[in-house]
Amino acid sequence: MPINCIRCEKNKAILKRPKTGDAMCKECFFFVFEEEIHKTITDSSIFKSGEKIGIGASGGKDSTVLAYVLKTLNERHNYGLELILISVDEGITGYRDDSLESVKRNQVEYNLPLKVVTYDELYGWTMDEIVKKVGRKNNCTFCGVFRRQALDRGGLLLGVNKIVTGHNADDLAETVLMNILRGDIGRLQRCTSITTGNEGAIPRCKPFKYTYEKEIVMYAYFKKLDYFSTECVYSPNAYRGYARAFIKDLEAIRPRSIIDIIHSGEKLAVKKDAKLPVQGICERCGYISSMNLCKACNLLEGLNRGLPKLGIGKTQRLRKIYNLSPSYSLNSSMNNLSLTSSQMSLNEESCCDRGQNNNQSCCSDKNVSCQSKQTSNRLEVIPDF
């Protein structure tokens, strides 16, 4: 016998909410799904009116739904935000080129500006080329490190105040679990925060922190959103895959498990005297780093020197073996970061526009290009945006 929607009590229920098991009609599901995200946003005061927000848009389901829902909520609740899509093209043939086509269609559909930054322009390497060099085993390390930085670089070029990503509750629960398994208390402490990166780079926010992946898929399906759903052609992160499978098993028995793991992660406190990595900046490119050289610079140096394993694993030890000093000057595209697609040079943007503390003196005029050689390859971090 058909049952009625638990919320409106009028329409026929056509779905069962994965998160709660509630039987609902389509319209009520859309509304509660969106309003739960609105509550997450307002409870944690993620945004301030007038801010420019970059949406990390990969063309996948999470970021497509994120763009659609943020646009909806921005209009419905008058957030007063300027929304921009930022896509990173890692240079993965048969994967990112196709997913970027979805982003471009959504850009038109949602009437939002789009900025695409590419690994090729930023680092002088595409992922296809990197995989040829390093093989399939460690390529996810390169991709993850470069993507994180590339999104920040795109955000800096556009002058965004924050970047939002489509990381969802399942992703967070996996990350909590992985950090526990690795005993990584530094990351464990940070990973459940809805906003990260306040200490240096552009703050990153996760409005889907409590949103279940299954509900995102359901929402995208019933809204008929245009997204790309193929897995990356290069080997997936195996370790995360096991954590994911374990969490899916737990969810099947008890859907609350996902939220419970996130809440446990939030409640885990780190002893005051525990030694945590100290956040500084990379002495080569200026990006946030707890070491002299950031991970991206290490990986890039390895690639450019024909030592692709240099940045993987125990970097410091490998640098000693290869007798490499952190101040070695890298003659690569990192030293001349210039985004041809926008005709904007990071060199100018970074040292002139953003006023990083230790570069304050390099120039004060917003429109003047700073010629300082020393700072020319620095990615500006924004201590207080």
Ligand SMILES: Nc1ncnc2c1ncn2[C@@H]1O[C@H](COP(=O)(O)OP(=O)(O)OP(=O)(O)O)[C@@H](O)[C@H]1O
């Ligand atoms: N190439 C990219 N360009 C811009 N943003 C990206 C890119 N890849 C990932 N992101 C951002 O990081 C989030 C998490 O990425 P992840 O690789 O885990 O993919 P996912 O969980 O499949 O998400 P999606 O379904 O949006 O692709 C995405 O939702 C998106 O906001």
